[in-house]
Amino acid sequence: MDTLKPDAANYQRLLKHYIAAQDEQSLYGAEQISKQFIQNNVPPEDIVNLHNQAMASLYSDMPAYFRHSMNFLLETMISYGVMLQEYHTLREEQSELKSEIAVAANMQDTLLKTTTPDMEGMDIGVISVPAHQMNGDYYHFVTGSDGLLGVAVADVIGKGIPAALCMSMIKYSMDSLPEKIMRPQTILENLNRVVERNVDDSMFITMFYAQFIPSGGTVRYSSAGHEPGFYFNAQQNTFEELEAKGLVLGVDPDTNYQQYERVLHQGDMLILLTDGVTECRQGDRFIESQEVLDVIGRFSHLPAQEMVDNVYKHFEWLQDFHLRDDFTLIVLKKV
Amino acid sequence: MGLLSCVTINNEWDIVKARQLGRECARDVGFSTVDQARIATAVSELARNIYLYTDSGQLCFEQISHTEQKGMTLVSLDDGPGMDDISQMMEDGYSTSGGLGTGLPGVKRLVDQFDIQSEKGKGTEIRAVKWTR
Numbered sequence: 001m002d003t004l005k006p007d008a009a010n011y012q013r014l015l016k017h018y019i020a021a022q023d024e025q026s027l028y029g030a031e032q033i034s035k036q037f038i039q040n041n042v043p044p045e046d047i048v049n050l051h052n053q054a055m056a057s058l059y060s061d062m063p064a065y066f067r068h069s070m071n072f073l074l075e076t077m078i079s080y081g082v083m084l085q086e087y088h089t090l091r092e093e094q095s096e097l098k099s100e101i102a103v104a105a106n107m108q109d110t111l112l113k114t115t116t117p118d119m120e121g122m123d124i125g126v127i128s129v130p131a132h133q134m135n136g137d138y139y140h141f142v143t144g145s146d147g148l149l150g151v152a153v154a155d156v157i158g159k160g161i162p163a164a165l166c167m168s169m170i171k172y173s174m175d176s177l178p179e180k181i182m183r184p185q186t187i188l189e190n191l192n193r194v195v196e197r198n199v200d201d202s203m204f205i206t207m208f209y210a211q212f213i214p215s216g217g218t219v220r221y222s223s224a225g226h227e228p229g230f231y232f233n234a235q236q237n238t239f240e241e242l243e244a245k246g247l248v249l250g251v252d253p254d255t256n257y258q259q260y261e262r263v264l265h266q267g268d269m270l271i272l273l274t275d276g277v278t279e280c281r282q283g284d285r286f287i288e289s290q291e292v293l294d295v296i297g298r299f300s301h302l303p304a305q306e307m308v309d310n311v312y313k314h315f316e317w318l319q320d321f322h323l324r325d326d327f328t329l330i331v332l333k334k335v
Numbered sequence: 336m337g338l339l340s341c342v343t344i345n346n347e348w349d350i351v352k353a354r355q356l357g358r359e360c361a362r363d364v365g366f367s368t369v370d371q372a373r374i375a376t377a378v379s380e381l382a383r384n385i386y387l388y389t390d391s392g393q394l395c396f397e398q399i400s401h402t403e404q405k406g407m408t409l410v411s412l413d414d415g416p417g418m419d420d421i422s423q424m425m426e427d428g429y430s431t432s433g434g435l436g437t438g439l440p441g442v443k444r445l446v447d448q449f450d451i452q453s454e455k456g457k458g459t460e461i462r463a464v465k466w467t468r
Binding site: 079086 | 367376427
């Protein structure tokens with residue numbers, strides 16, 4: 001091994017010094033050399049051989065039993081050397097995969113891009129953070145020509161790449177729905193048929209769809225088995241779960257979804273989320289949904305975007321900066 | 336071309352015989368101690384494959400030279416079941432013998448050239464070449 005040559009003299013010099021003085025400095029030198037070996041992919045059997053040769057040139061009277069013992073050691077190192085090479089190959093493959101996934105995640109961001117609308121009378125805050133590289137949560141804003149604002153929040157049961165692929169389908173089917181049927185229940189009914197036809201039986205998608213009518217402050221919403229959102233009553237300073245029943249998308253093509261209504265007054269908020277928020281874990285303990293509301297309440301005086309950012313930061317900290325599930329939180333505040 | 340010497344692999348002891356013959360051949364060619372050990376390990380792995388997966392087979396060694404280079408060829412021949420999927424056998428981390436062997440990818444790493452031909456129901460022939468440095 002050519003890369004070994006400059007090290008061989010160095011190794012012998014350090015070894016000689018150490019045998020004479022047993023000093024820490026030589027051992028520090030050994031540590032440095034060892035890092036060079038690793039950098040140059042020197043297999044362990046070559047290092048044993050190097051040691052053997054250094055000893056032979058330092059001690060012409062090296063006993064035969066010692067030489068044999070070194071050869072024995074060398075033999076045991078061969079398979080380690082092979083495994084080391086295998087490890088290097090696997091590591092390269094892994095980094096290739098990682099960069100491929102990074103490209104896919106990037107593409108997903110572009111495909112699923114939605115802009116948070118700037119709307120009179122409504123302060124909107126959004127955060128959506130994937131647990132891994134690709135996001136299985138999805139949210140989408142639709143501003144119709146009639147001035148209505150639609151908000152969809154969806155979660156594929158499952159994480160990672162399959163979930164992400166599935167989300168692209170949802171987005172494009174939503175885009176292709178004619179605007180005049182854009183009422184929460186009809187949207188869910190249409191998407192349900194698309195999902196039922198196109199997605200594997202083992203995959204489910206939950207979705208919450210809300211539609212805000214700015215003129216009177218009315219909100220219509222429907223849910224397909226999605227984590228319930230919350231309504232914040234500013235006057236009473238209370239949270240209320242948005243009860244909405246409905247089967248997850250993709251189970252039964254003939255499912256009908258119910259539509260609910262509620263009126264938002266000034267300062268009231270609609271909070272939409274995915275189970276990555278409500279199923280945050282502190283150690284092995286799932287947090288209570290009351291805790292989620294307490295945290296949201298603590299930041300409710302802030303503008304919507306700062307609110308969701310702060311709530312996320314809190315739960316990120318609570319979970320030791322390691323998300324277990326994709327986290328999506330949307331706040332719509334009537335101002 | 337040099338002498339072809341062979342060991343028939345019928346039982347586990349024959350693996351040791353093959354190692355020994357392979358190492359002697361490597362020493363005669365002039366391989367370093369480390370390369371001798373690598374060749375012995377490759378021989379072991381090939382012989383083990385014959386012992387574990389076929390009724391019987393042979394491991395042969397041949398000294399070779401090419402212009403100024405010297406080297407040796409390891410040939411593994413068996414008329415066993417053959418391999419279903421050679422690509423899979425050559426994949427890192429795939430080993431049917433429980434994962435602890437270096438496997439065929441390991442053999443490939445220990446030598447300079449590696450060629451494998453296998454036919455289902457007819458057997459497998461592996462040729463591995465290593466050159467002195």
